[in-house]
Amino acid sequence: MKMKLGQIGIWCLSFLSYSFASQLSVRELSNGWERGYFSNIQQSQANGIGSILYIDAYNDLPGIELLLNFESSDEYNRAYSHVSGEVTQSNIRARTGLYSAAFSGTNVLILHPHETSIFGGLTEKQNFSIGFWVNPLRLGDGEVLFSYRSSISHADQLIHQSLSAFIEADRIVWRFENIFFLENGEPILIELVGEPILRGEWVHQLVSMDVTRGFIHLLQNNEIVATRYTSADNNAGSITSLPNFQGKKGQELRIGEFFGYMDGFMISRNFIEHSSLARYERQGYYISEPISVQGKILEHISTISVQNDSAEIRILMRAHQSAKVLQSLASDVDWVPVTTDFFKKIHREGLTFIQVRVDFFAGKRSLSSPILHDIKIGYAMNPLPASPGSLRYDREMNVLKVLWQPLMTGNVVGYRLYFGTASGEYFGTLEQGLSPIDIGMEHMISLSGLERGRMYYFALVSYDEYGVESQFSPELAVLF
Template sequence: MVKTYHSFLRIVTFLVLTFIVPEVYGEEKVMTLGGKDGWPVLSRRDGVVMGKGRFGYDAVKLDTNSRKTSFMSDLLLDFEGEVPEDACGNYSVILNEVTPTSRCKMGKKGGLIRENNGLRLRGNPGSIFGSENATGSFEIEFWLYPFIAENGEIVFSWRSSRTVSGYSLYQIIRASFYGNRLQWVFTNVFDGFVDNSGEVSISSYRTIIPNTWAHHAISYNQDTGLLEYRINGELEALKYMTTTGKETGGSVYMFQTGVTADIDICPQFSGVIDDFHISRQAVSETLPDFNFDTYRKEGGRFETQPILISQCAKLTRLDAIIDTPEQTDVVFFVRSGDNFFSWTENYPEWIPVTNHEEILNTEGLYFQIAADLYSDGGGKNTPSVTQIDLHYVETPAPLPPFNIKAVPSNGSVTLTWSYSIDNNAGGYYVYYGERPGEYLGREAVEGASPVDAGNITGITLTGLKNGKIYYFAVAAYSKRDSRIMGDLSKEVYARPLNR
């Protein structure tokens, strides 16, 4: 009776260990993205850039609303490089007294100017200021941060001449400070306009505040003759360059450049300039598409590359070092799977997760992390992500089997072994080859090394050559995933013979 009870107890214990005990994961590990080691290449960066975060490390932040080139762009200076250059390739820098500075409105750098010289550009043929012709509509725009805004400081200057009816007419376009306002003067550039000796003046309504960023835009519309000046998108002043001086009832004075001449940007100015842009369209046409907020209010997103964790794992927690100024936010997402080559933009499904909280039901060979970044309602501040720590546990590799034996026969070898004592073992790979420790065999009818023997404790490899010595080892693989393999067993050998 006691013997029967003990047998029953052994059977119950076996069933519990085999079918009831949950699969055991190994100790928790951590993988770090960002921080002192920097960020890996991201698979997606939509509206985000790298900037400075905590401890001076690189951090992911929202991109600013920097001007981008378009087919209508004639000139763009973003001042992001050590030396200013035209992103459109239409102008060459021939004089540069501008110093890069981290004080900027858009991007990472602005152009610092101290009192004299600034920047001189020479236009290539076909550019607005590199050709002698009627240019059509145009817009000159830039961000400006004046230190003083003193009378006589010049922000933009162009001097040329053109010949009309045998007479030479001097041409001037100049933007300078007068009475704490920025005043634009156009002389002999509107063909046929002779009032006031051909000079047109237009200035801001509001006063210019030193040590404050403001966006300035002066534009001319060849269809209506409208010359208008805006600051931060708000209309400051306008004039109709028509024979009636009104929107209707007259013909338009066309904008006409003369002899090719250089343009000077901030030749007499103290302050910072950013995103200087000249376009072949009027401000009224570009305004609906331009946002004066520093950061994109629609937010931005980044996604990591799929991350291989070496063997099947379970993601348990995400700890991110972030900065979220008031009204800003960062939302994290994760997804996982075994074969990322089949992944699409939305498959597998992205699962939202909370920073520092437990993650459930996310496991596989590959993981991918994403984050949505949102600015405040005024577009003045951006959140940042300096570092992400991924906490995970791997499926442990099973222990190798013991008591490996190899018995040779005619053209075959029979291998037997004991079951692995590891409850995670789901089957066995049999390795074989012709040299110790090199299991590159391909002769066996059962397949090339390694042969998947399944969850059994023996196999006969046939089709081997008599007289040749073979070396063997066995490894257990996980019942969760056959790609998770443990260490090899001790090596045994055998020589098939026809006896």
């Protein structure tokens, strides 16, 4: 698959919504996301839609001015413009995303740095880092992975200037030519040599400069393998030189003059001591406060969100009978993916509170963040058990029998008898216990311990497997 540069990238809007009789809005229940727990998440306002949550993608790579993950055609617009060349995408040997770039030595990618880039020459005191993943298929001398070429005014003439990474034997060499100069004007040729590499295996290279110290180091797979001070004697105590980029005639970046694969090419305006080598990192999360779902049957969950460039939002959930228990749990325990089976478990076990966790994952390009407007939880109200019919009674000596017609509906698993000595106030006590008395599936109960000459009032409810009670039956009044 070949991808021509300069095409317009498409930003896909993921707007998923479902029509339910009722829906819970997590954003509204969280008071515009304010009630909850954040990690690396930012909150903003979106006109007409309400507050949103988002992250700064690739925040572990500071000061990015160019990041090529070779996922789409619009990656080359941050301080660089495309001059020529095509990228051949490969999904077989991808390292940072879905695709890597496959090079054969002839399909060279050429970019032009703008004056705002580190090569523009606007400032001498600019830290910088250049790094990439590479998978060379041959280790012949002269395989050039990356090069910056330009010219510079020196001693009243234009001279060639270059910064390159190339293969020599089985190592990657970084060469700085006519970039650093001594006080007397003499150029310093600086080379940093990596550790041996293997053909056909990925290796990460990162050169990073600290201009304050005049210090450069080379990281290979995030380990320092070479260092150099920009002084004549490579000594920290000597006078060091600053990089001198002027952006003169012939300025260009060339990527891919070799046979193999490349991914995650990056240029940063910062000195980077360590860089993450993970393929796809969690960038942050939001956890809602406990949400009551008592009496509700959860059916579906959906997001109102924007997820571009493989940026991703993942929804997790946990549930309990107690909101306090949920609040006391650590932020990384008991979370499960939201599935129909989990909704059934909530209903089956009578769990009355849920918490929602939203994990944010960065996309493949610089500053590509998922954006979350809201989460909608569709539900139906749990139907109440059928209400019992009228009660009747039978008196035998000091015992009062209360009877009723049993209900035949499927969601009734028992009955409770409420009683007291005032109409509608069921706080009585008898030898069988306090009101209400759980009777199970029986359809009569014998009561003892009643006082002669006192009026008693009774009402019956049925309940379902989750303990949800029906409406009261018609009240039965008995003068004992």
